[in-house]
Amino acid sequence: MRPTDVLPAPAPAPATAPTELFIGGAWRPAGDGARFTVHDPATGEPVASVASATETDGVHAVEAAAKALPDWAATPPRERAEILRRAFESMRAEQEELARLIVAENGKALPDARAEVAYAAEFLRWYAEEAVRLSGTLGHAPAGGNRILVMRRPIGVAVLVTPWNFPAAMATRKIGPALAAGCTVVLKPASETPLTALAVAGHLQRAGVPAGVVNVLPSRRTGPLVTALLAHPEVRKISFTGSTEVGKHLLRQAADRVLASSMELGGNAPFLVLADADLDEAVAGAMIAKMRNGGEACTAANRFYAHSSISGEFARRLADAMGRLRVGPGQEDGTDVGPLVNERARAEMQEVVDEAVAAGATVLTGGRTPDGPGWFYPPTVLADVPADSAVLRREIFGPIAPVVTFDTVDEALDLANRCEVGLAGYVYTRDLALGLRVSERLEVGMVGLNRGVVSDPAAPFGGVKESGLGREGGHEGLLEYTESKMIATQW
Ligand code: NAD
Numbered sequence: 001m002r003p004t005d006v007l008p009a010p011a012p013a014p015a016t017a018p019t020e021l022f023i024g025g026a027w028r029p030a031g032d033g034a035r036f037t038v039h040d041p042a043t044g045e046p047v048a049s050v051a052s053a054t055e056t057d058g059v060h061a062v063e064a065a066a067k068a069l070p071d072w073a074a075t076p077p078r079e080r081a082e083i084l085r086r087a088f089e090s091m092r093a094e095q096e097e098l099a100r101l102i103v104a105e106n107g108k109a110l111p112d113a114r115a116e117v118a119y120a121a122e123f124l125r126w127y128a129e130e131a132v133r134l135s136g137t138l139g140h141a142p143a144g145g146n147r148i149l150v151m152r153r154p155i156g157v158a159v160l161v162t163p164w165n166f167p168a169a170m171a172t173r174k175i176g177p178a179l180a181a182g183c184t185v186v187l188k189p190a191s192e193t194p195l196t197a198l199a200v201a202g203h204l205q206r207a208g209v210p211a212g213v214v215n216v217l218p219s220r221r222t223g224p225l226v227t228a229l230l231a232h233p234e235v236r237k238i239s240f241t242g243s244t245e246v247g248k249h250l251l252r253q254a255a256d257r258v259l260a261s262s263m264e265l266g267g268n269a270p271f272l273v274l275a276d277a278d279l280d281e282a283v284a285g286a287m288i289a290k291m292r293n294g295g296e297a298c299t300a301a302n303r304f305y306a307h308s309s310i311s312g313e314f315a316r317r318l319a320d321a322m323g324r325l326r327v328g329p330g331q332e333d334g335t336d337v338g339p340l341v342n343e344r345a346r347a348e349m350q351e352v353v354d355e356a357v358a359a360g361a362t363v364l365t366g367g368r369t370p371d372g373p374g375w376f377y378p379p380t381v382l383a384d385v386p387a388d389s390a391v392l393r394r395e396i397f398g399p400i401a402p403v404v405t406f407d408t409v410d411e412a413l414d415l416a417n418r419c420e421v422g423l424a425g426y427v428y429t430r431d432l433a434l435g436l437r438v439s440e441r442l443e444v445g446m447v448g449l450n451r452g453v454v455s456d457p458a459a460p461f462g463g464v465k466e467s468g469l470g471r472e473g474g475h476e477g478l479l480e481y482t483e484s485k486m487i488a489t490q491w
Helices: 054-076 077-093 095-106 111-131 169-181 194-206 222-231 242-256 280-294 311-323 344-360 409-417 432-441 474-479
Strands: 021-023 026-028 035-038 046-051 137-140 147-154 157-161 184-188 215-218 235-241 260-265 269-273 300-308 362-365 380-383 400-406 422-430 446-449 482-489
Touching: 021 054, 021 194, 026 035, 035 269, 046 095, 046 194, 046 215, 054 111, 054 147, 054 157, 054 184, 054 222, 054 482, 077 111, 077 169, 077 194, 077 222, 077 422, 095 194, 111 169, 111 474, 137 311, 157 169, 157 222, 169 194, 169 380, 184 222, 184 344, 194 215, 222 242, 235 242, 235 300, 242 260, 269 280, 269 409, 280 311, 280 400, 280 422, 300 311, 311 400, 311 482, 344 380, 344 400, 344 409, 400 409, 409 432, 422 432, 432 446
Parallel strands: 157 184, 157 235, 184 215, 235 260, 269 300, 269 422, 300 400, 380 400, 422 446
Antiparallel strands: 021 026, 021 215, 035 046, 137 147, 147 482, 362 380
């Protein structure tokens, strides 16, 4: 871990990346000319100046999306699929440029950024394939007499709001299914990471997406802009990924217009290591579940529950693996973990550690904010964390792994489920039947059973409880952008 003794990485050059608003197929400045600065988390230095959309820009974007909707919805599914497929290929062809752009504004290590581009592009390929598989049903009314014909129709103009942690993948996970279903969209990316979303829009444009079908509005005036978008009478859907707090706020706004709502919100994933687990496998899985994307993932393992017979050994081995990770600027070869996204995120890491230590936890590795520029924090393992510690109730969103000891599987499940959110969970055991029983009882939307990654474009992604509503990915992700229409008829 040596963030302070490396030279600041050469400023990446997103000079060719678009920095204007994308409305109706044209790149434009904000209506009032306002701009905001994007910073490199590894140095705190400016990376680019980006147009900051006004509420009026928002209205123009919705109007463009509404104008494009009838033709796009009527475009043959095969043609929509071919365009999405070309966008997939275009993103893959420029994987390295996109990855470097992600690193420049988000900070993550280059291998994580490359993996994100591959994952993000895959949503476009998956939904290119799904676009031609949208079917309905035909049934008989139970009382006889008529038939019940059900078809899926595009829901209409969708507002998409995305976070900074996966700036490419959270955009394509929404744009892919929306376009496949025949919807048009207005995307508001996170203010920390607008460049990647604008670059993705460039790929879609070059792939042949018609003007107005995709609109992108970076902005520093987030609240008023999104309120204006949701209030517009042409908007029929909100799909949001971000914190539970903002998600609840948007759901209240969506209620005023009875908008269809998909919410991918915060997580607090439990990671259960049962007594019979293969510890090598469990530690390898824990490293992925915790450290993919530097710990800044909604699916990140947030609370480790290890059986009392192996918890000491598990925590030691995890600390050893965490301690060997190289922290540094994301662009540098050999960097495993980049900086956190901003100063506030880094300050929260120290708060978590201090809170846990005050509650009785022991720091096995890391735990101290380094000096120097950039928002670096070392991979940290906390052992002997009391099961009722406040740190276990918060989403850490960084490279800290608290380990708690349990004695029985029922106790582990009780601790894991004592939580208001339920996105992902992980279980390690050699007994597959036990693993499946525990997976069924975990109150989460997704389980990694002897596996540290759950995300897959082909699988329904989403949570229970306050982790959200609806699913993204898989066939279910496509249905979120449709509504069923029933025709009762007879012949
Ligand atoms: P955030 O909620 O602060 O921001 C998300 C988006 O909402 C950004 O575009 C932001 O500009 C916008 N926003 C913020 N305040 C708003 C307001 N008042 N009105 C309208 N829009 C507003 O979240 P974040 O810090 O960017 O991301 C981290 C959170 O996202 C974590 O809680 C994480 O778990 C969650 N997340 C969830 C998933 C999932 O699929 N469930 C995926 C990634 C991230």
